[in-house]
Amino acid sequence: MDALARAIARPEPVDGLAERSPLAGLRRRSLGFVDVLAQSVSAVSPAGAAFTTPLLVSSIAGGASVGAIAVALVLVWLTAGTINEFARRMAAAGSLYTYVARGLGSGVGVVAGVALGIGYAFIAMFAFAGAGYYLTVLVDRLAPGAVDPVLLGACAVVGLGAVAAILLARGIRISARATLVVEAVSVGLIVALIVVLIAASAAELPAVAVEVVGGESPVGFAVAAALAISAFVGFESSTALGVEAKRPLATIPRVLRVTVLLSGVLYLGAALAQSLGFAAIGGGIADSASPANDLAVAFGLPWVGIALDVAIGTSLFACGIASTTALVRVVFSMGREGLLPAALGTTHPRRGTPVAALAVVLPVIVAVPALLVLAVDGVWSAMTILIIVATGGYLLAYVLACVAAPVFLHRIGELTWRSGLRAGVAAIALTAVAVVYLVVEAGGARAIGVWTFLAVLAAGVALIAARTRARPWLRHAIGVYDSPVADDVLGGIPAIEAEPGARG
Amino acid sequence: MSAAPDLSARQPKAIHSALEVLEAVARLGAGATAKEISVQLGLPRATAYRLLNLLVEEEYLVRVHDLSGFALGRKVAELAHLVRPARPPRAVRELVDDLRGRVRGGVHLVGYAGGLVRILDEDPDFPLSDSARLERDPEASALGRLLLAERYAVPDAASGGSSGGFAAQTGSFAPDRACLAVPIRDADGTLVAGLGAAVPAARAVDPDVLLVPLRETAARLGPLLA
Numbered sequence: 001m002d003a004l005a006r007a008i009a010r011p012e013p014v015d016g017l018a019e020r021s022p023l024a025g026l027r028r029r030s031l032g033f034v035d036v037l038a039q040s041v042s043a044v045s046p047a048g049a050a051f052t053t054p055l056l057v058s059s060i061a062g063g064a065s066v067g068a069i070a071v072a073l074v075l076v077w078l079t080a081g082t083i084n085e086f087a088r089r090m091a092a093a094g095s096l097y098t099y100v101a102r103g104l105g106s107g108v109g110v111v112a113g114v115a116l117g118i119g120y121a122f123i124a125m126f127a128f129a130g131a132g133y134y135l136t137v138l139v140d141r142l143a144p145g146a147v148d149p150v151l152l153g154a155c156a157v158v159g160l161g162a163v164a165a166i167l168l169a170r171g172i173r174i175s176a177r178a179t180l181v182v183e184a185v186s187v188g189l190i191v192a193l194i195v196v197l198i199a200a201s202a203a204e205l206p207a208v209a210v211e212v213v214g215g216e217s218p219v220g221f222a223v224a225a226a227l228a229i230s231a232f233v234g235f236e237s238s239t240a241l242g243v244e245a246k247r248p249l250a251t252i253p254r255v256l257r258v259t260v261l262l263s264g265v266l267y268l269g270a271a272l273a274q275s276l277g278f279a280a281i282g283g284g285i286a287d288s289a290s291p292a293n294d295l296a297v298a299f300g301l302p303w304v305g306i307a308l309d310v311a312i313g314t315s316l317f318a319c320g321i322a323s324t325t326a327l328v329r330v331v332f333s334m335g336r337e338g339l340l341p342a343a344l345g346t347t348h349p350r351r352g353t354p355v356a357a358l359a360v361v362l363p364v365i366v367a368v369p370a371l372l373v374l375a376v377d378g379v380w381s382a383m384t385i386l387i388i389v390a391t392g393g394y395l396l397a398y399v400l401a402c403v404a405a406p407v408f409l410h411r412i413g414e415l416t417w418r419s420g421l422r423a424g425v426a427a428i429a430l431t432a433v434a435v436v437y438l439v440v441e442a443g444g445a446r447a448i449g450v451w452t453f454l455a456v457l458a459a460g461v462a463l464i465a466a467r468t469r470a471r472p473w474l475r476h477a478i479g480v481y482d483s484p485v486a487d488d489v490l491g492g493i494p495a496i497e498a499e500p501g502a503r504g
Numbered sequence: 505m506s507a508a509p510d511l512s513a514r515q516p517k518a519i520h521s522a523l524e525v526l527e528a529v530a531r532l533g534a535g536a537t538a539k540e541i542s543v544q545l546g547l548p549r550a551t552a553y554r555l556l557n558l559l560v561e562e563e564y565l566v567r568v569h570d571l572s573g574f575a576l577g578r579k580v581a582e583l584a585h586l587v588r589p590a591r592p593p594r595a596v597r598e599l600v601d602d603l604r605g606r607v608r609g610g611v612h613l614v615g616y617a618g619g620l621v622r623i624l625d626e627d628p629d630f631p632l633s634d635s636a637r638l639e640r641d642p643e644a645s646a647l648g649r650l651l652l653a654e655r656y657a658v659p660d661a662a663s664g665g666s667s668g669g670f671a672a673q674t675g676s677f678a679p680d681r682a683c684l685a686v687p688i689r690d691a692d693g694t695l696v697a698g699l700g701a702a703v704p705a706a707r708a709v710d711p712d713v714l715l716v717p718l719r720e721t722a723a724r725l726g727p728l729l730a
Contacts, residue, residue, distance in 0.1 A: 003530035004523070007576055008583070014534040014568060014575050088557050089571055102571070250561035412572035413539045414553050484566040489534070490576040 011490040022480040023093050023336060026243045026329075027352030031173065036238045036245045036252060038176035038183075040259040043123075043234030043326060045319030047186030048130060048312050049263070050270040051292040053231035056387070057224045057271075065228070065271045068221060072228035073264035075433070076235065078426035079398050080260045082405045083236050084253040085419055089412075091242030091249060092481040094333035095326060096401045099239075101479030103404025103411075109478050110339070110468075112400040113330060114460035118393030118453060120327035121365055123233060126386040127320035128164070129369040132156035133379040134313030137293075141306065153379040154370045161366030164321050168328070168358055171351050179318030186311030187266060193296060193304055197273040200299060201280030219436055226395070226437035229430075230387055231267055233394040234319065235259045237326035243482045244352075324358075324365060331357040337477045339464060388441055388449030389456070395434035396457075402427035519620075520640070525555050526564060526580060534575035535568055592624045596728050600625050600699070603721045607714065609703035614638070614647045615729070616695055619655070621648050630702065633677045646673040646685035647698045654687070654695045670715055674705050682708035686718045690730030697729050 021028070057065040083096065092098035096116050101109025132153045140149060167174065238255045242248045274291055281298040292312070296305035332354035335345030348355045372382040405423045409415035442450040468474045528544045529536055536544075542552030556574065559565040566577040591597075592613065604611045610630030615622050621639050626632055642648025649671040674682040685700035699722045701714055708714070 004527045004576075004580075004583075007530040008581060011576075012534070017568065088561060089567060247561065247563060249557075249563075253561075412570075413537050416550050416553065418550075484568060484575075484577075488563075488578055489566050489568070490578055490580050 014489045017486045019486055021482050021485050023243045023482050025347035028243055029246050031241060031245045033251050035173055035176050036241055037255045038180035039241055039322055040235050040238040040255050041183055042179040042318040042322035043237035044232060044259055044263050045315045046263040046266050047183055047190060047315035048319055049231035050190050050266050053228060053267060054271040054274050055291050057227045068224035069228045069267045069271050071225050075429050076229060076232040076260050078422050079402060080256045082402050082423040082426050084256055085405045085409060087239050087252045088249050090481040093240055093243050093329040095240040095330055096397045097330050098479050098481055100400045100404040103408035106475045106478035108400060110464050111461055112397050114457055115393045115396035117327060117330055118456055119390050119397055120323045122386050122390035124320045124323035124365045125369040126383055126390055127316045128157050128160050129379055129383050130316035131160050131313050134309050138309050150377055154373045157370040158366055160317055165362050167321060168324060169353060169355055171353055182314045182318055186315050189308055189311055194269045194273040197277040197295060201276040222433050222436035223440050226391060226433045230391040232263060234323060237322060240326040240329040324362060328354050328357045328361055331361055337480055338474050385446050385449040388446055389453045392438055392453035395430060399427055399430045521555060522559060525559060529574050529576055535573035537572055596725060597625060599721055599724055603717060606717055607701050609701050612700050615697045616651050621651060644676040646671040646683040647700045650685050650687050650698045680705050684708060684711055684714050686722045688722045688725050688729055
């Protein structure tokens with residue numbers, strides 16, 4: 001251990017390190033494992049998605065929701081492993097935007113950034129609308145017919161947005177911990193309901209098994225898989241906390257794996273329980289406005305239904321906050337780089353939160369769903385459009401990340417056949433699912449969602465392209481991450497004195 | 505996340521590989537790439553990458569030069585006591601020197617901090633024949649066998665082992681040399697250091713002659729090293 005001992009005794013200065021991280025200003029290394037986990041879990045909102053996803057899948061693709069969810073789980077697992085190739089090597093605030101820029105260069109990076117921004121923004125809109133939806137369901141149950149549900153839904157979105165603004169400006173730690181508790185309680189309730197439903201209707205298992213395996217066209221299955229993937233989106237959002245997490249290179253990859261696995265198991269259980277439950281009571285899941293609720297009533301547990309509505313609504317609200325958290329950090333990164341106006345790259349001097357980006361982003365996230373609810377005259381129809389836009393954005397960002405990973409690994413000389421194969425399989429499968437999904441939706445009743453996605457993507461990329469053309473140096477500024485500063489390496493601190501008498 | 509570390513019998517080997525990687529980075533200098541490090545260590549690339557990423561996750565290494573190079577992280581300074589123990593206090597050195605005056609042979613003091621054999625005070629007149637092997641291969645030396653006997657609670661380690669509160673070795677380092685070693689314990693009885701005497705093999709046949717002064721010094725060193 002001669003060289004190591006010498007290096008410790010007389011550290012040599014390391015060249016080319018800055019005094020400050022390019023992302024200085026955020027509260028560096030302040031969030032532990034639980035807080036980071038809370039971010040990803042909240043953004044996925046497993047409690048909210050556990051019953052809304054099978055409903056969405058069934059209403060669009062008929063049965064087969066269990067099979068579609070299983071395929072989605074495998075795909076998302078491969079994607080998470082590929083994203084972790086980046087997350088283990090650099091701590092960033094721009095999430096997949098920064099990763100893709102590091103792998104495929106600034107041009108593709110911008111496309112990924114806009115796509116990811118669309119994903120976060122529209123899933124946040126979906127979540128705030130969903131929280132409003134469950135609030136109206138609850139109010140309608142307590143005081144039937146008292147208030148116009150559409151107007152109440154729109155008002156609820158605005159009110160919840162205001163609460164979110166306060167929580168986000170104060171710092172994510174309090175809200176993250178609160179949402180993790182909410183999520184744990186909701187998931188506990190759901191697991192209990194799943195166990196009751198499966199136990200009570202186990203006799204229907206053979207019939208449902210036929211439905212799971214049986215005839216679904218490949219196109220229908222791809223659409224169902226895309227919708228099932230939309231239940232996982234947000235798992236990668238803790239990669240936006242690279243600067244703020246303690247030991248980010250160890251914590252964030254672990255959080256990604258845990259989040260995907262836990263949500264996947266929960267979704268499979270919920271989908272199975274719902275198929276069994278509706279088979280037992282003889283109704284269609286697609287006809288139900290709140291399947292968990294209807295099932296609970298049918299099985300003689302009405303209070304569970306009410307508790308679940310509250311839990312799912314709260315979980316969706318948490319999802320809105322978490323997705324906004326990630327979006328704000330992507331916008332903050334772009335502001336720091338100069339890709340967006342520099343004012344967006346500033347932080348609150350005391351709280352270390354990117355308040356400027358928040359002030360620009362949140363009003364849009366609240367106004368769009370509130371207006372859309374009024375325009376389409378119904379919260380649920382608004383939600384089905386918003387989720388299409390969001391899913392389009394996420395799928396594009398995931399595909400680009402899976403293509404970028406092997407290129408990035410090759411560039412730093414660490415590509416192995418295993419990571420290359422995993423990224424390749426994920427990229428091809430995700431592309432197939434995304435293309436089929438968008439093409440099918442473009443020919444359907446919610447085509448507006450697909451066109452909105454493409455229009456926002458084109459507008460965003462064009463806007464940034466115009467800005468970079470006027471400022472050519474920006475091309476080299478894209479992809480900033482929390483690079484090590486002098487303080488992080490051995491050569492950056494004063495030499496350790498050999499202290500006679502001091503033993504460790 | 506911060507559950508009690510799951511230490512297994514394989515762990516010392518993993519720690520050793522990790523230290524070897526750090527050593528390689530120190531030798532190659534800041535900015536060494538993963539490929540260069542795997543070549544330097546003669547490790548398969550996938551293994552080297554896994555170790556490197558693990559050390560980066562734990563922040564003992566830091567990625568520099570656009571992520572393709574490695575440098576020692578500031579956390580490495582925490583390993584200082586593992587790789588380069590501080591010189592023992594003067595009172596300790598005087599006691600060991602005094603023993604050297606009475607024993608015809610090399611008298612060496614080692615510490616066991618972190619579960620590894622680390623040389624604290626080597627006899628300047630009779631230097632160790634292979635100090636690196638003493639630290640690396642605890643099964644070969646009497647001083648290492650003391651540590652192993654303690655770790656696995658072996659009352660009587662193999663031939664010439666550590667029965668009766670001492671350990672011995674004959675011919676491990678040189679064919680005609682032997683070594684006797686006695687433990688140095690703190691007030692709780694925890695093994696903190698070892699005191700060894702290397703002598704011609706013939707003189708180790710009757711160990712008691714050597715063990716009496718070794719044990720007497722070891723007893724006096726205990727409170728100073730604890």
